[in-house]
Amino acid sequence: MTAIIKKRKHLLRLTILLIIGLILFMLNIALGSVNIPLKEVVKGLLGYETELESWSYIIQRSRLPQAITAILAGAGLAVGGLQMQALFRNPLADPAILGVSSGAGLGVAMVLMMGSFGGFALSALGWIGHLTVTTAAFAGAMAILFLVLLLANRLRDNAMLLIAGIMVGYAASALVGVLKFYSMKEDVHAFVIWGLGSFSSVSWTRMEVFFPVVMVGLIGSLLLIKPLNLMVLGDNYASNLGVNIRMSRFLILACTGLLTAVITAFCGPIAFLGLAVPHLTRGLFKTSNQQVLVPAVMVAGAILALFSNLIARLPGFDGALPINAVTSMIGAPVVISVILNNRKLMAGG
Amino acid sequence: MSELILTKALSVGYKQGRNSSPLHSNINVKLMQGEFACLLGPNGAGKSTLLKTFAGFLPKISGDVYINGKNPDKLNAATKARLISVVLTERLMVPNMTVYDLVALGRSPFTGFFGRLTGKDRQLVIKAIGDAGLEGFANRNLMELSDGERQKALIAKALVQETPLILLDEPTAFLDLPSRVEIMHLLKNLAHKKQIGVLLSTHDLDLALQTADKVWLLAAGLPMETGVPEDLVLTNEFRKFFEREGILFDNATGHFTMAGAHVKSIRLIGKGLEYKWVSRALSRQGFTTSDDPFSRLQVEIRSDSQREYILSGPDGVPIRLRTIEDLLEQLKMAEKRQSLTE
Structure with a gap:
């Protein structure tokens, strides 16, 4: 009986989150540096002609894909963070812990800055350069992911794997540092800009790649709910309850890795979302059940990404704030409160 | 009745690279349906290793294990999950x-x-x-x-x-005494009522002796001994097993004492519950109690009207005491007097 009441509570909370998400989605489309009346926003969104042609262009070509990107990236990073925290049984794990985002950074650094050895700045190439950056980021991220998966097959211990992942990340970052040192100013600048993160660089044509790959990751994580639920108990209990540890670990890593790779490639390394959202969601739903947490974390991640995007583009800020600055400002206090809460629990128990 | 655990010349331990040095070899044990067994032994003897091997967390080194008639190495995780459940440390x-x-x-x-x-x-x-x-x-x-x-x-x-076998690795560690007793009785009752096999490792010798249907004794370098606790007492296995650790198991009382602690003897007259607890208190002070009329010291327990302990020594009048605490106090003073005169 109590289980049913709880289920209703969870459903209610999830519905509220969905409504908040919808409102934020609408705000993302309605608000921006160009002021468009609400009526015209709806018109533009539904494909009718707007008073000014540029308005429909802004809504259709800029704000709509940006909002969808934010939703997908937020949901993907948040669920990746949840999976890593469950798999490693570590509250401070996030999708970047595997070193995948550092791999993306290395890929980007290579195309942006290797150019300096040939004597020209790649950043001068415009949108062709942009496409190359994304491809390079994805390639770098996938290369690191394969390395981590290979290590996962060799290492039985999760703690060892965690350390190996962090080390791989450090190595990739170190290589980026070396590249930076030898690069031209413009290329380093372009790399820094990429590192600030943005949801605005996914056009409709790029969405054709971004959307399906993120969906594969999201659906995959929904399919992994049962083993993820048991992995929280530790490897021994999980395997005693029928989980094929090696297989499940591989699939969970692959799922998070794919999400992180594609999102980092298209949006840059988005900090803190993956770490903070699972904690926020757990605090909100007060449950450890991944059947509730996985969908809830996806919605909460989308909300936080939409909210960050909204703040980043608030009128008054010239252009757009870097997404990373906003997510970190929200994420840091959350992480601190988690540490404080943990300390309280330790003292109490 | 069927065997839930059956081993034949089993060796367990951790494999390190190619060379494997078994922690314990030639283990031949069985656990029957509805049986509550306690695995006893010092730290490092391989209790956890043995349980992990049964649970399938650790590959065996050699020999055979059968869990409910099946070889766990050949089962997948899902099948094992319906055969064995575990409670870990x-x-x-x-x-x-x-x-x-x-x-x-x-x-x-x-x-x-x-x-x-x-x-x-x-x-x-x-x-x-x-x-x-x-x-x-x-x-x-x-x-x-x-x-x-x-x-x-x-x-x-x-x-x-709903597995036929439950394995527990030191479920009573970290617990206070009432909880230890409660958990042990709970497990015993579950094994009997539900007709499942329960095997646990523990350091609670007294409790294991009281509750276990079977006791498994595991120590490094000794062959594993199993049996009904009382059988192990009467065949002196228990005594032999603990002697190595400097602990004396008193076959008569079922108590554990430190070797070499008893030197003084005292005559104790009385019966029943009072006798038992006074004897215990005296034993803690280093006295062995006996019925020897030539003992230098004598304690008589009177419990007919009001509880009373009468202490009489070789010199002087008997002293009447109300509590065991007073009795022990007087004994200490008597000893001091004696050491002064000698």
Whole structure:
């Protein structure tokens, strides 16, 4: 009986989150540096002609894909963070812990800055350069992911794997540092800009790649709910309850890795979302059940990404704030409160 | 009756690269259905290693193991999950997890792809929580439970898994004495009532002797001894087993004492409960009690009207005392006087 009441509570909370998400989605489309009346926003969104042609262009070509990107990236990073925290049984794990985002950074650094050895700045190439950056980021991220998966097959211990992942990340970052040192100013600048993160660089044509790959990751994580639920108990209990540890670990890593790779490639390394959202969601739903947490974390991640995007583009800020600055400002206090809460629990128990 | 555990010349231990040095070899044991067995032995003897081998967490080194007639090495995780359930020593700390959530995970081997519980599963979960003595605790958070309650929650998880065999690695460690007694009796009753096999490792010798159907003695360098505790006492196995550690097992009283502690003897007259506890108190002070009329010291217990202890020595008048505490005090003074005169 109590289980049913709880289920209703969870459903209610999830519905509220969905409504908040919808409102934020609408705000993302309605608000921006160009002021468009609400009526015209709806018109533009539904494909009718707007008073000014540029308005429909802004809504259709800029704000709509940006909002969808934010939703997908937020949901993907948040669920990746949840999976890593469950798999490693570590509250401070996030999708970047595997070193995948550092791999993306290395890929980007290579195309942006290797150019300096040939004597020209790649950043001068415009949108062709942009496409190359994304491809390079994805390639770098996938290369690191394969390395981590290979290590996962060799290492039985999760703690060892965690350390190996962090080390791989450090190595990739170190290589980026070396590249930076030898690069031209413009290329380093372009790399820094990429590192600030943005949801605005996914056009409709790029969405054709971004959307399906993120969906594969999201659906995959929904399919992994049962083993993820048991992995929280530790490897021994999980395997005693029928989980094929090696297989499940591989699939969970692959799922998070794919999400992180594609999102980092298209949006840059988005900090803190993956770490903070699972904690926020757990605090909100007060449950450890991944059947509730996985969908809830996806919605909460989308909300936080939409909210960050909204703040980043608030009128008054010239252009757009870097997404990373906003997510970190929200994420840091959350992480601190988690540490404080943990300390309280330790003292109490 | 069938054997839930049967081993033939089993060697267990950790493999390090190519060379494997077994921690314990030539183990031949069996555990029957409905049997509650306690695995005793010093730290490092390989209790956990043996349990891990049975649970399939650790590959055996050589020999044969059969769990309910099947070789665990040849079973996949899902099949093993319906055969063996475990309670491990690692402390389980999952934020926000309730007793119900934990026990519900015990149904995983029976649930579908997404792990959804059916109505029957939910009933079984609630029943297992009750069977483990945690009625009304379903919605309590694991982090808020006492160690004993958390251990019961894990036992409920093992019960709901509905396996014929439950393995527990030191389930009474970290617990206070009442909880230890409670957990041991709970496990014994579950084994008998549900006709399942329960094997646990423990350091609680006294409790194991009282409750276990079978005791398994494991020490490094000795062949493993198993049997009904009383048989092991009467065949002197128990005494032999603990002698190596400088602990004397008194076959007559069933108590453990430190070797070389008894030097002084005292005559104790009395009967029943009073006799037992006075004897215990005296033994703690280093006296062995006997019925020898030529003992230098004598204590008589009077319990007909009012409880009274009469201490008489070789010199002087008998002293009447009300409590054991006073008695021990007087004995100490008598000893001091004696050492002064000598």
